[in-house]
Amino acid sequence: MTFSRNLGVLKQNSLPSLVQDELELMFRKGKFTPGHPLREATLATQLGVSRGPIREAFRSLEEKGLVTVEKNRGVFVRVITAQEADDIFEVRTALEKIIVSRIAKAPDCLHNSGLPQLLSKATKLAAKADFSACHALNIQFHERLAELAGNHTLLNTYRRLVNELSLFRQQAHARQADASSLKQSVEDHKALLEALLIGDQKKALKVLKLHVDESRKRLQHILS
Incomplete structure (x- = not known):
């Protein structure tokens, strides 16, 4: 999988920011269902990056209310009541x-x-x-x-x-x-x-x- 961005954008933004944008795009397209677990290793492979940027993106996505982080369990797509x-x-x-x-x-x-x-x-x-x-x-x-x-x-x-x-x-x-x-x-x-x-x-x-x-x-x- 490749980023939905051109080279110019890639040069102007940090990798964690680009990973976050890409994950948000995947959320909007319905690639992840509510409650779905998000695996660092799997997403890192899909996006062709190391696990570090994925981890940083998760923190930002949690602040934006898109994912929940459960201790000893992992990261999950937020379920909206x-x-x-x-x-x-x-x-x-x-x-x-x-x-x-x-x-x-x-x-x-x-x-x-x-x-x-x-x-x-x-x-x-x-x-x-x-x-x-x-x-x-x-x-x-x-x-x-x-x-x-x-x-x-x-x-x-x-x-x-x-x-x-x-x-x-x-x-x-x-x-x-x-x-x-x-x-x-x-x-x-x-x-x-x-x-x-x-x-x-x-x-x-x-x-x-x-x-x-x-x-x-x-x-x-x-x-x-």
Whole structure:
């Protein structure tokens, strides 16, 4: 396995940082299921590095709430409870309101954003009921909006919450049998983008609230 980074990025970042980024990417893609043990030796072999950078990355991932370290047992992918997910949803919603409001006031930032193309791809994947791929595109859509909002602190905080919440979503998707939720999510994203493109902040916030509330209820119901 090789890093999902080009040579320029490799030269500008420390190895532990790159390992951490790569592991976070694997989390987002659903490569690890909640509760799954993470072995230093196995990951070191997969990434072509020594165990030291893996160990350092584990410490950072623990601080970010993605893994748990159990004495004499090892490192495990964190299991998010329904209550924890609900708390994360609440904070994420507050951040997304800020994101949407900022973009609605300056919709020109959406030009060449790549979001229409992303939603076109998501539509096709939703029709195929590809939960894993749709989940990845869902993260990309919301994170792209966070990037366009132009607030670095907000973006970093948002990314951490999304990473944590992705663990909960993986638990839910493992039990999900109805693909209609995927199609509805894409339609919500299209409606949100349309409102933002014309700078309609009120409509965008309304669409966002409905989207997040339904997503929140759906995930809680699946795991209840």
